[in-house]
Amino acid sequence: MGSAFGRFLLRRLGLSLFTLWLVSVVVFLGAQVLPGNPGRAVLGPLADARAVAALNKELGADRPPVQIYLSWVGGMLQGDMGESYSYRAPVAPFIGAALVHSLKLVGMIFLIVVPLGVGGGVIAALNAGKPIDRIISVASLSLTVIPEFVSAIALILIFAVILRWLPLSATWPDGAGPLTQIRYLILPALPLVIVLFGYIARMARAGTVEALSSDYTRTAILKGLPWRTVLTRHVLRNALVPTITVIAAQTGYALGGLVVVETLFRYQGIGNLVLTAAKAKDFAMLQAGILTIGAFFIVATLIADCITVLLNPRLRAEMGG
Amino acid sequence: MSRIIKNLGSLRLGRSALENHVIDELLAGRLDRRAFLRHGSRVGMSMAAMAVALKTVGFDPIGEAKAQTGKPGGTIRIALTAPAGKIDPVTVSDQYGLLVLQQVGDFLVLDGPDLTLKPMLATEWKPNDDGSVWTFKLRKGVKFHNGKTMTADDVVASIERLADPANGSNALSAFKGILSKGGTKKVDDETVAFHLDAPNGNFPYYLSSDNYNAIILPADYSGDFEAHMVGTGPFKLEKYTPKVGATFVKNEDYWGGPPLLDKVELSFYDAQQPQVLALLGGQVDVIQQVSVQGSQSLFNNPAVNIIRLPSDAHRQIHMKCQKGPFADKRVRQAMALTFDREKLIQGLFRGWAALGNDSPFAPIFPSTDKSVPQRRQDIAKAKQLMADAGTSGFDVTFTTMSIQELPALASIIKNFGAEIGININLKIEDSGAYYGSAVPGKSDWLDSEFGMTDYGHRGIPNVFLTAPLKSDGTWNAANFQNKEYDKLVTDYVAALDLQSQQEVAGKIQRLLLDETPIIFPFFYDYLTAASPKVKNMQPTAMGQIFLQHATVG
Numbered sequence: 081m082g083s084a085f086g087r088f089l090l091r092r093l094g095l096s097l098f099t100l101w102l103v104s105v106v107v108f109l110g111a112q113v114l115p116g117n118p119g120r121a122v123l124g125p126l127a128d129a130r131a132v133a134a135l136n137k138e139l140g141a142d143r144p145p146v147q148i149y150l151s152w153v154g155g156m157l158q159g160d161m162g163e164s165y166s167y168r169a170p171v172a173p174f175i176g177a178a179l180v181h182s183l184k185l186v187g188m189i190f191l192i193v194v195p196l197g198v199g200g201g202v203i204a205a206l207n208a209g210k211p212i213d214r215i216i217s218v219a220s221l222s223l224t225v226i227p228e229f230v231s232a233i234a235l236i237l238i239f240a241v242i243l244r245w246l247p248l249s250a251t252w253p254d255g256a257g258p259l260t261q262i263r264y265l266i267l268p269a270l271p272l273v274i275v276l277f278g279y280i281a282r283m284a285r286a287g288t289v290e291a292l293s294s295d296y297t298r299t300a301i302l303k304g305l306p307w308r309t310v311l312t313r314h315v316l317r318n319a320l321v322p323t324i325t326v327i328a329a330q331t332g333y334a335l336g337g338l339v340v341v342e343t344l345f346r347y348q349g350i351g352n353l354v355l356t357a358a359k360a361k362d363f364a365m366l367q368a369g370i371l372t373i374g375a376f377f378i379v380a381t382l383i384a385d386c387i388t389v390l391l392n393p394r395l396r397a398e399m400g401g
Numbered sequence: 402m403s404r405i406i407k408n409l410g411s412l413r414l415g416r417s418a419l420e421n422h423v424i425d426e427l428l429a430g431r432l433d434r435r436a437f438l439r440h441g442s443r444v445g446m447s448m449a450a451m452a453v454a455l456k457t458v459g460f461d462p463i464g465e466a467k468a469q470t471g472k473p474g475g476t477i478r479i480a481l482t483a484p485a486g487k488i489d490p491v492t493v494s495d496q497y498g499l500l501v502l503q504q505v506g507d508f509l510v511l512d513g514p515d516l517t518l519k520p521m522l523a524t525e526w527k528p529n530d531d532g533s534v535w536t537f538k539l540r541k542g543v544k545f546h547n548g549k550t551m552t553a554d555d556v557v558a559s560i561e562r563l564a565d566p567a568n569g570s571n572a573l574s575a576f577k578g579i580l581s582k583g584g585t586k587k588v589d590d591e592t593v594a595f596h597l598d599a600p601n602g603n604f605p606y607y608l609s610s611d612n613y614n615a616i617i618l619p620a621d622y623s624g625d626f627e628a629h630m631v632g633t634g635p636f637k638l639e640k641y642t643p644k645v646g647a648t649f650v651k652n653e654d655y656w657g658g659p660p661l662l663d664k665v666e667l668s669f670y671d672a673q674q675p676q677v678l679a680l681l682g683g684q685v686d687v688i689q690q691v692s693v694q695g696s697q698s699l700f701n702n703p704a705v706n707i708i709r710l711p712s713d714a715h716r717q718i719h720m721k722c723q724k725g726p727f728a729d730k731r732v733r734q735a736m737a738l739t740f741d742r743e744k745l746i747q748g749l750f751r752g753w754a755a756l757g758n759d760s761p762f763a764p765i766f767p768s769t770d771k772s773v774p775q776r777r778q779d780i781a782k783a784k785q786l787m788a789d790a791g792t793s794g795f796d797v798t799f800t801t802m803s804i805q806e807l808p809a810l811a812s813i814i815k816n817f818g819a820e821i822g823i824n825i826n827l828k829i830e831d832s833g834a835y836y837g838s839a840v841p842g843k844s845d846w847l848d849s850e851f852g853m854t855d856y857g858h859r860g861i862p863n864v865f866l867t868a869p870l871k872s873d874g875t876w877n878a879a880n881f882q883n884k885e886y887d888k889l890v891t892d893y894v895a896a897l898d899l900q901s902q903q904e905v906a907g908k909i910q911r912l913l914l915d916e917t918p919i920i921f922p923f924f925y926d927y928l929t930a931a932s933p934k935v936k937n938m939q940p941t942a943m944g945q946i947f948l949q950h951a952t953v954g
Binding site: 115116117120121124125126128129130131132134135165166168169174233236237240241244247248249251254342343345346348356359360 | 483568668671682683684836876
């Protein structure tokens with residue numbers, strides 16, 4: 081099995097690198113369509129054309145686009161992410177800080193939502209048709225449709241403005257310890273917890289219901305295995321495969337797509353970094369930001385696929401295990 | 402009367418012809434107290450001399466500094482939108498970067514909220530007879546945050562840096578045709594002379610806090626401002642984090658005396674809504690600027706003070722004058738006559754705006770000729786003008802940006818147009834797409850035949866008169882070409898005294914009202930929001946917030 085799994089991993093990694101390169105080309109082409117130029121974005125629409133030209137020259141933004149792209153690729157191959165046009169400083173520290181921020185927020189979100197969602201879904205499935213199932217199903221469905229910007233504002237008003245229990249801005253003071261950081265992250269995590277809870281709970285419920293009615297579960301029960309063993313070894317193991325895929329897919333989104341949450345909670349995550357970079361035509365920042373999100377998305381999907389393969393005996397068998 | 406003449410006689414001794422002219426204007430009753438202060442300060446009269454003159458004619462002298470009411474010490478927390486990019490005094494282009502600069506840096510001249518110039522790093526300034534050379538005397542003993550004393554060399558280097566086209570300077574468009582590289586000359590260690598490209602009666606405004614970029618830096622400044630932010634200002638940098646914020650501590654050696662606050666904390670936000678929530682939640686004390694649309698929850702809230710500053714910030718609605726449906730000026734006049742300006746001001750700004758009369762001369766400028774009749778909605782006349790122009794209506798696209806009230810205003814304009822058969826299709830886009838490369842052919846702003854652009858507050862109307870309206874103006878989206886207008890603007894810019902400025906202003910206002918290349922529907926107030934515990938904070942419509950005397954709690 082080892083070599084087959086290794087080959088699978090290697091193939092996937094190669095494919096991932098190719099995907100990332102493709103992404104960089106798309107970003108490059110997209111950046112050409114964006115209106116304006118970096119010097120103009122820094123100096124504003126009312127600045128003198130001579131000043132804009134001078135700044136573009138200083139930044140190197142007046143070179144032909146293909147040359148800019150190629151020299152950026154050359155830098156990347158040597159581990160240099162390039163310089164930001166807007167901040168006139170290396171891109172890497174910006175990406176690093178924003179990535180750490182985003183990962184902390186994503187971690188907080190999944191720390192809350194995975195146990196809640198999976199637990200809720202499994203409980204609903206085990207009580208299928210009973211009132212508790214209905215409550216969980218209706219709640220998950222109605223929570224999913226609340227957009228983040230609506231729930232975020234409601235949460236801020238209740239917990240930060242009226243009750244003042246939690247800080248409103250997610251940017252914690254310098255030198256804050258892990259517990260303080262968690263306190264600052266609870267409120268910003270909740271809007272996405274609300275959205276994802278329904279998603280995960282419904283996947284977990286459907287998977288569990290399906291697994292409960294499957295032949296292998298019936299066999300396991302008829303074999304006389306204890307219910308607890310049936311549940312953990314046979315039902316959940318199979319039921320949660322699709323749920324893991326969903327969670328992995330959401331990781332990429334939660335990492336880069338939380339612009340609204342980041343804005344409302346004044347949190348410097350990678351979503352906002354990419355949005356600002358796109359507006360300012362900040363080429364190196366935009367590339368680095370999108371590639372970072374892309375890389376994490378790919379890694380998350382890869383991990384999910386590996387878990388699926390390892391959990392699913394049929395797939396394992398197909399790979400010669 | 403004889404006493405007055407005698408008092409003024411002694412005051413006049415040794416004053417320039419210009420200063421005496423301002424005193425004459427005051428005596429003749431053509432200047433009120435505010436206008437006198439404004440124009441006296443512009444030609445470089447000292448506060449003491451102006452106080453004597455005011456007393457002589459029966460005005461209150463200039464008020465003493467405000468009584469201190471709050472408790473010294475503490476930190477003031479201010480919310481603002483994140484500045485676009487690196488904080489560098491040479492390139493900063495928005496009021497957010499300006500707010501950062503202004504904590505640590507000073508200008509030669511201060512343009513306060515009443516548009517009166519006050520001494521800052523310069524103590525006196527005087528023009529020559531035609532206003533083509535202005536000489537500034539510098540304050541003695543001013544220290545930079547690095548301990549060095551400010552001299553004329555620093556001032557010359559700071560201004561020359563801005564006037565040099567090779568530096569990507571954001572002041573270049575303001576200095577164009579006014580001050581070129583090489584025009585700033587050291588006279589002695591405490592005196593600098595500015596040799597202008599053309600006579601200019603309002604030159605001190607270009608070196609005042611009106612000009613975002615004109616803070617005085619050490620002569621050897623090399624572009625690394627963010628690291629230390631060395632200036633002469635009331636606060637010193639403690640920490641700056643791009644995209645997040647900055648903290649400053651008070652400068653004990655400030656030439657104007659140490660500030661009362663211990664610290665200033667600026668927090669950057671990406672939108673207005675979280676700033677409003679942060680003020681309501683007590684996490685910040687001040688929001689630099691709020692708009693009426695986004696801040697409804699702050700109005701009528703006893704826990705929030707809204708500070709209103711009259712300003713000349715406005716929206717320009719341009720119509721292409723050379724070709725297309727608006728080539729006939731009667732059609733442009735008709736479009737302007739459909740605007741119900743009072744209703745716009747009530748509906749969009751809670752009444753917190755002044756009426757515009759289709760010229761840049763806002764009511765707050767003292768040079769504005771108030772006798773020019775105000776244009777009001779008149780649909781019948783508009784229809785008549787359309788008929789005279791031989792059109793019963795047409796389709797046209799109206800292009801603008803999706804910021805603040807612009808989309809709402811665009812829909813109202815669509816309805817206005819429908820009243821006289823002009824069928825307006827709206828094209829509302831991101832501001833980046835609207836401005837494009839900001840050169841003709843690559844910019845929806847400059848290329849659209851009908852569109853709307855936002856313009857911020859300035860201390861004098863000069864930039865509004867030239868860039869968007871002169872035949873060679875770089876922001877001339879209306880393609881307005883009028884030799885007579887160009888001549889009048891040159892005269893206005895050169896005019897040294899208020900009376901001649903007003904005379905030319907009246908002519909310009911009447912000409913623009915007739916030609917109507919641009920509709921100026923209103924000039925909206927600058928709004929700053931603050932917690933009631935903040936005292937003696939002084940915002941300006943430029944976006945500065947002066948905190949030397951401010952206290953919290």
